[in-house]
Amino acid sequence: MVANKVDNNERQNSVYEFYNFGLEEVFGISSINGAGTGDLLDLMVSKFEDDEPIEDLGLPRIAVVGKPNVGKSSLTNALLGKERNIVTDISGTTRDSIDTRYTAFGFDMVLVDTAGIRKKSKVHEDIEFYSVMRSIRTIEDCDVCLFMIDGNEPIQNQDLSIFSVIEKNKKGIVLLVNKWDLIDKNTSSTKKYEEAIKERLAPFTDLPIVFISALNKQRIHKALETAMEVFENRTQKIPTSKLNEIMQEAIQKNPPPSYKGKYIKIKYVTQLPTHSPSFAFFCNLPQYIKDPYKRYVENQLREHFNLNGVPIRIFFRKK
Numbered sequence: 001m002v003a004n005k006v007d008n009n010e011r012q013n014s015v016y017e018f019y020n021f022g023l024e025e026v027f028g029i030s031s032i033n034g035a036g037t038g039d040l041l042d043l044m045v046s047k048f049e050d051d052e053p054i055e056d057l058g059l060p061r062i063a064v065v066g067k068p069n070v071g072k073s074s075l076t077n078a079l080l081g082k083e084r085n086i087v088t089d090i091s092g093t094t095r096d097s098i099d100t101r102y103t104a105f106g107f108d109m110v111l112v113d114t115a116g117i118r119k120k121s122k123v124h125e126d127i128e129f130y131s132v133m134r135s136i137r138t139i140e141d142c143d144v145c146l147f148m149i150d151g152n153e154p155i156q157n158q159d160l161s162i163f164s165v166i167e168k169n170k171k172g173i174v175l176l177v178n179k180w181d182l183i184d185k186n187t188s189s190t191k192k193y194e195e196a197i198k199e200r201l202a203p204f205t206d207l208p209i210v211f212i213s214a215l216n217k218q219r220i221h222k223a224l225e226t227a228m229e230v231f232e233n234r235t236q237k238i239p240t241s242k243l244n245e246i247m248q249e250a251i252q253k254n255p256p257p258s259y260k261g262k263y264i265k266i267k268y269v270t271q272l273p274t275h276s277p278s279f280a281f282f283c284n285l286p287q288y289i290k291d292p293y294k295r296y297v298e299n300q301l302r303e304h305f306n307l308n309g310v311p312i313r314i315f316f317r318k319k
């Protein structure tokens with residue numbers, strides 16, 4: 001099927017991309033370096049192609065992701081109101097991510113708990129390697145990630161690596177700061193913590209943050225509500241007329257700087273028919289539009305439209 005083919009190519013590309021930007025750093029996998037890496041990745045991708053989709057009802061897929069022991073399984077268990085056998089402390093065991101349809105309190109979604117993304121100095125066995133890759137696949141296969149960190153500690157490099165995977169895959173993000181029950185609220189305000197996190201997540205800081213306790217079931221429904229808001233933001237289609245009305249004004253206020261005496265004219269903008277919001281700006285000399293201007297355009301889009309929790313793509317194309 002053609003559609004499948006595209007998906008698989010996308011998946012393969014993102015696997016390669018991920019490998020390039022720091023598989024080793026995140027997972028400590030050094031054993032697949034060197035010659036034959038491409039072959040191994042090909043093999044791995046073809047393995048994924050054999051896997052059957054567990055359930056495809058077209059429901060929003062909300063995945064709980066984060067490093068080991070942040071409380072992912074505790075959250076899914078708290079929401080589902082039952083203990084399921086996915087909490088594991090046994091070193092070397094591997095589990096698939098588990099999909100559960102969640103229909104309580106007016107929600108209808110697939111809740112996905114992932115096996116932990118483990119940091120290890122070396123991963124020898126194939127099965128462990130596949131398990132690590134499944135965590136990436138969990139991110140690739142979902143719509144919105146409940147990206148969970150531990151409120152007891154500053155955000156870690158491993159957290160940031162997971163955040164990059166989500167962002168690079170343009171998935172919706174809700175940041176969940178868990179174990180908030182353990183925090184002495186007198187000395188640590190949410191506001192301070194929020195500012196500190198955003199500093200580390202920059203430049204992508206237009207995302208909702210929910211402080212929760214999976215243990216005490218505090219604000220766990222708020223977490224899901226926020227995930228659904230991000231889902232809506234991510235699937236919205238902005239009418240071209242509205243988009244142009246707003247963005248032309250922003251462009252007029254601050255036009256792209258001319259380059260070597262050449263005047264750059266942005267003629268119109270349209271949202272592309274992609275899964276996550278992408279915008280194409282058509283102009284005479286797209287090659288002369290630099291990053292600072294791209295950032296300006298992105299900030300303007302975020303200011304005028306609700307793209308909270310949604311990484312976006314912006315293209316400048318010749319017209």
Ligand SMILES: Nc1nc2c(ncn2[C@@H]2O[C@H](COP(=O)(O)OP(=O)(O)O)[C@@H](O)[C@H]2O)c(=O)[nH]1
Pocket residue numbers: 066067068069070071072073074075087088116178179180181182212213214215216
């Ligand atoms: N105090 C506190 N402990 C929590 C909370 N959520 C999870 N934990 C504990 O953190 C540990 C790891 O939780 P688990 O759900 O297995 O984490 P996972 O590896 O991300 O799935 C367990 O001992 C949990 O009881 C929370 O909100 N508050």
Ligand SMILES: [Mg+2]
Pocket residue numbers: 072073074086087088114115116
């Ligand atoms: Mg778990």
